[in-house]
Amino acid sequence: MISTVLRTVILYLVVTVAIRLMGKRQIGDMQPNELVITLLISEIAAIPLQDTEQPMFIGVAAIFVLVFLEIVISILAMKSFCMRKLLNGKSIVVIKNGIIDQQAMRNVRMTVVDLIEQLRAQNVFNLADVAFAVLEVNGNLSVLLKKDAQPVTVKDVELNLPDDALPLPVISDGKIIYESLRALEISTQKLNKILKHKCTTPKQIFLMTLDRDGNHTIIKKGGASK
Amino acid sequence: MKRLIPATLIFIFIIAVCIGAHMYVDNACDQTINDIENYYNQSITGDELEEKWQERKENMALFVNHNFLDKISVYIGQLTLTEEEDNSPEFDTVYKNIESILELIKAEQKFALHSFY
Numbered sequence: 074m075i076s077t078v079l080r081t082v083i084l085y086l087v088v089t090v091a092i093r094l095m096g097k098r099q100i101g102d103m104q105p106n107e108l109v110i111t112l113l114i115s116e117i118a119a120i121p122l123q124d125t126e127q128p129m130f131i132g133v134a135a136i137f138v139l140v141f142l143e144i145v146i147s148i149l150a151m152k153s154f155c156m157r158k159l160l161n162g163k164s165i166v167v168i169k170n171g172i173i174d175q176q177a178m179r180n181v182r183m184t185v186v187d188l189i190e191q192l193r194a195q196n197v198f199n200l201a202d203v204a205f206a207v208l209e210v211n212g213n214l215s216v217l218l219k220k221d222a223q224p225v226t227v228k229d230v231e232l233n234l235p236d237d238a239l240p241l242p243v244i245s246d247g248k249i250i251y252e253s254l255r256a257l258e259i260s261t262q263k264l265n266k267i268l269k270h271k272c273t274t275p276k277q278i279f280l281m282t283l284d285r286d287g288n289h290t291i292i293k294k295g296g297a298s299k
Numbered sequence: 300m301k302r303l304i305p306a307t308l309i310f311i312f313i314i315a316v317c318i319g320a321h322m323y324v325d326n327a328c329d330q331t332i333n334d335i336e337n338y339y340n341q342s343i344t345g346d347e348l349e350e351k352w353q354e355r356k357e358n359m360a361l362f363v364n365h366n367f368l369d370k371i372s373v374y375i376g377q378l379t380l381t382e383e384e385d386n387s388p389e390f391d392t393v394y395k396n397i398e399s400i401l402e403l404i405k406a407e408q409k410f411a412l413h414s415f416y
Binding site for chain 2: 094126127130131141
């Protein structure tokens with residue numbers, strides 16, 4: 074029994090390291106080869122857990138060989154267009170200039186219902202509004218609306234707005250995140266000045282976000298945001 | 300690219316361990332056969348044979364299916380019974396059984412075409 078627990082802990086660590094080595098990706102964003110590797114890793118990791126008669130090294134070795142292959146293949150795909158096309162396939166244009174490409178739809182075995190469903194997921198409810206729709210290799214549908222259906226942007230109305238400043242968390246659960254302060258190029262003194270102005274201390278704060286312009290949001294422990 | 304270096308190092312380490320394991324398991328199987336023959340020639344006692352096997356089994360368990368090792372343990376136990384009991388199984392039969400399991404273990408470690416299908 075204890076060996077099962079130990080095996081589980083070790084394999085958990087091994088799979089975590091393996092996934093970490095492969096890099097961050099959401100399941101939906103995975104390329105076909107990445108999805109295959111992830112499915113295989115989960116299957117292989119389960120074998121030594123279910124069958125304690127199997128030596129654990131076999132599972133661990135197989136997992137790391139898969140990770141190595143995935144990294145090598147992803148580098149090859151990055152360097153070579155042909156390799157990328159071979160491994161991941163290519164994006165398919167399913168709506169061109171507002172017209173559904175029926176041959177392309179047949180090639181990717183996509184029904185009109187699937188297409189409309191995916192368009193709705195992109196907040197497009199009228200097929201006539203679509204100029205181009207591209208089925209990406211990871212299965213997502215990218216949509217470009219016709220000019221008259223596109224929402225108005227700041228550029229369209231020629232407004233002169235200040236640039237957005239990215240707010241970062243600078244205090245989390247009473248602790249100052251110095252990394253964020255460095256990224257914002259804001260000194261601890263300036264942070265303390267803001268806190269003094271708000272009559273509070275870091276220890277009293279649950280979350281504080283700050284941007285380069287000094288705009289901030291403070292959520293006190295057990296309180297509401299300010 | 301930064302992920303390639305640790306992944307390659309781990310891959311090389313695993314290949315090295317696989318080669319090492321193949322050599323170790325091969326050698327351990329041969330030594331086990333030798334020990335059984337020595338036991339038959341009364342060069343070593345049954346206890347010594349069992350002790351040597353237990354030591355080897357622990358290391359082999361890292362790379363070999365534990366079922367095989369457990370079966371060999373049972374057969375070695377049967378072999379050593381010949382010292383104590385007259386109605387123990389025939390030595391040759393048990394010896395052949397152990398030999399065939401060890402051959403299976405060796406074959407499992409080897410790179411063979413039949414492993415693909």
